[in-house]
Amino acid sequence: MEQKCQDCDATMKILDDVVVGEIISCPDCGNEFEVSKIDSNNVTLSPAESVGEDWGE
Amino acid sequence: MLHYHLLNQLEKIGANNMSNRISIIYDRVRWEEKELFSAFEAKNIPFSKYDAKSLVLRSDDSNESIHSSFGSSILQRCISHYRGMLIAHYLESKNCLVVNSSNTSRICGNKFLSTLQFEESDIKTPLTLFSFSDKSAEDSVEELGYPSVLKPIVGSWGRGVVKLNDKDSAKALIEMRYNDDGLFSKIFYIQQHINRPPRDIRTVVVGDEVVGAEYRYSSNDDWRTNFSLGAKVEECPITKDLEEIVLKASKSVGGGILGVDLMESEDGFLVHEINNNVEFKGVSKFTKENIAYKIVDYVDNISKR
Numbered sequence: 537m538e539q540k541c542q543d544c545d546a547t548m549k550i551l552d553d554v555v556v557g558e559i560i561s562c563p564d565c566g567n568e569f570e571v572s573k574i575d576s577n578n579v580t581l582s583p584a585e586s587v588g589e590d591w592g593e
Numbered sequence: 594m595l596h597y598h599l600l601n602q603l604e605k606i607g608a609n610n611m612s613n614r615i616s617i618i619y620d621r622v623r624w625e626e627k628e629l630f631s632a633f634e635a636k637n638i639p640f641s642k643y644d645a646k647s648l649v650l651r652s653d654d655s656n657e658s659i660h661s662s663f664g665s666s667i668l669q670r671c672i673s674h675y676r677g678m679l680i681a682h683y684l685e686s687k688n689c690l691v692v693n694s695s696n697t698s699r700i701c702g703n704k705f706l707s708t709l710q711f712e713e714s715d716i717k718t719p720l721t722l723f724s725f726s727d728k729s730a731e732d733s734v735e736e737l738g739y740p741s742v743l744k745p746i747v748g749s750w751g752r753g754v755v756k757l758n759d760k761d762s763a764k765a766l767i768e769m770r771y772n773d774d775g776l777f778s779k780i781f782y783i784q785q786h787i788n789r790p791p792r793d794i795r796t797v798v799v800g801d802e803v804v805g806a807e808y809r810y811s812s813n814d815d816w817r818t819n820f821s822l823g824a825k826v827e828e829c830p831i832t833k834d835l836e837e838i839v840l841k842a843s844k845s846v847g848g849g850i851l852g853v854d855l856m857e858s859e860d861g862f863l864v865h866e867i868n869n870n871v872e873f874k875g876v877s878k879f880t881k882e883n884i885a886y887k888i889v890d891y892v893d894n895i896s897k898r
Binding site for chain 2: 553555556557558559570571584585588589590591592593
C-alpha cells in the first residue's frame with residue numbers, strides 16, 4: 537500500500553501487516569502519522585502526537 | 594456504565610473482547626507492541642487492545658463494569674509516563690491487576706525516586722546530588738567535580754542528558770534549564786560521571802527471570818549509550834553476579850516487566866536506571882526465546898491467580 541505524505545506529498549510505503557496505532561514516517565520530510573483506521577486496503581492516517589517531555593521507556 | 598467512547602472502542606475491536614480477562618493498553622504501536630499482539634494471537638490467548646488516547650474513564654464506574662471491559666489483568670505499555678501511570682492508578686482503584694503497577698511506574702518513571710529507592714534497597718548506584726535552583730545546582734557540580742552528568746528526572750532515550758565538562762559549560766547549561774518553562778526544569782539531578790568502558794548494559798526482566806542482556810556501545814560521535822541514539826549492541830553474558838543484582842534491583846521497584854540498566858564501574862556493577870515500559874527490540878537479537886512470548890505468558894499466568 538502507498539499513501540501520500542499530507543505535508544510534503546512524498547510517497548510513503550505502508551507494509552501489509554500494518555496495524556491501527558502504528559506510526560508511519562515520511563521518508564522525505566520525516567513527519568510522523570498514526571494509522572487511525574484500516575478498511576480492507578485503505579489506510580487512514582492522522583498526524584501523530586509529538587514527543588512529550590514524559591515520553592520514554 | 595461505560596462511556597460511549599469506550600463502547601465505540603470496544604465495537605471497533607470486536608464485541609467478543611467484552612469477556613477477555615487480559616487487556617493491553619498503549620498509546621503508540623511500536624515494534625514491541627506489534628510483537629506483543631502477535632504473541633497473544635500465536636498463543637491463542639484472547640485479549641483486548643485499547644489505545645489510551647481514545648479512552649474516557651469515569652470516576653463512578655463500578656469494578657464489575659471495568660472488569661467486563663478490560664478484564665482483571667492489564668498490560669500497561671504507554672509511552673507517556675504520566676498517562677500510563679494514571680491509567681494504572683485508575684484501574685487498580687477498580688481492583689484490576691496492572692503490569693507494571695502504578696507504584697513501579699511511579700518509581701521507574703522518575704529518576705529522583707529511582708535513585709532514592711536504589712539507596713534504600715542497598716543497590717549500588719552512582720552518587721547523585723539533587724538541587725532546586727540554578728545556584729545550588731552549580732554548587733552540586735562543583736562538589737562532584739568535572740565531568741559530571743545532568744539528567745532530567747523524567748524522560749528517556751537520553752534526551753536532555755548532558756555531560757558537564759567544565760565550569761563555563763555547566764553554568765550555561767544549568768542556566769538554560771533553569772530558564773526553561775518545563776515542569777521539572779528547576780529540579781536538578783546531577784550525577785557523578787562514572788569511569789566505565791564505552792558501553793553500558795541493558796537487561797530485560799520478566800518476573801523472576803532475566804530474559805536477555807546486551808552491551809550498548811556509544812557511537813563515535815556521542816558519549817551516551819541509548820539504542821535510540823544509534824548505540825551499537827552486542828550480546829552480554831548473564832553471569833550469576835549480573836543476574837543477582839538485576840533481580841534485586843527489579844524487586845526493589847516492585848518487579849514486573851522491566852529494563853534494568855547498569856554500568857561497569859571500578860567497584861562493580863552500578864544500577865543507574867530501570868525502565869518501566871521497556872523496549873526490547875535490541876536485546877531480542879541475542880535471546881533464543883521470544884521476549885514477547887515470555888511477557889504474554891507472565892501476564893497470562895498472573896491473570897489466572
